[in-house]
Amino acid sequence: MGDASDVFSQITRKRGVSYPVLTPNLKGFQSAAAVGVQEVAVFGAASQSFSKKNINATIEESLQRFQEVMDAAQKQNIRVRGYVSCVLGCPYEGCSRCKLMKDMGCYEISLGDTIGVGTPGSMALMSLDDVAVHCAGEYATAVNRGVRVVDSAVAGLGGCPYADGASGNVSSEDVVYMLREWLVKVGHFISGAMKRSNNSRVLGLMDTNACQL
């Protein structure tokens, strides 16, 4: 994490785009704030083993560190997002911290299926109220259950190097493809319900099998 400030300083940033920086402790936050970061993310874990492996802290220690970040961030009007990793499976053990991080002041909690072992069944058991998801697999199940923020990366870049078996991030292309398919179906449904033609000009360019109701 030593070079995060250098990386951030070299990004050509666009107005209106948020560039959150991972800051698991005050040291990271201070480095980030010093280069003008406007949003940071604290990242904890649902399992002690991954917490130790990833940020060299127990869950309890990590929450204390997050509180220090939160206190400093609130003073500098910097937004804080929170991650809870390994919610559906831990490569090191078989757990939830969301409420604690929400109560601290995180504006959003993103649940990480860090090693991509989630299934429709295990995702269906999760409480998904008012959270985002960070998972390579069961994002469709989560969106079907009302989640409206899916973390993704173009070409599926990324993935946690400290989680054996980390499956990388879901690619933005896959999420857009899924949403596009649903959008086409909604367009056909509402055009049929209103007995009017579907005026979309790109339907023909879309995958015809996505258009069957």
Ligand SMILES: CC(C)(COP(=O)([O-])OP(=O)([O-])OC[C@H]1O[C@@H](n2cnc3c(N)ncnc32)[C@H](O)[C@@H]1OP(=O)([O-])[O-])[C@@H](O)C(=O)NCCC(=O)NCCSC(=O)C[C@@](C)(O)CC(=O)[O-]
């Ligand atoms: C967090 C530490 C640094 C603690 O590591 P540590 O050894 O406990 O820290 P320390 O306080 O003992 O300090 C050791 C050295 O690290 C420096 N240090 C201390 N803190 C920072 C910091 N924030 N940024 C930069 N440098 C830092 C500190 O200054 C010192 O430098 P030295 O004096 O030796 O030159 C270490 O465990 C670490 O680097 N872990 C890697 C964390 C990481 O990058 N994980 C992957 C992110 S993705 C993820 O977690 C999953 C997610 C978010 O994507 C969601 C999901 O998929 O589930």
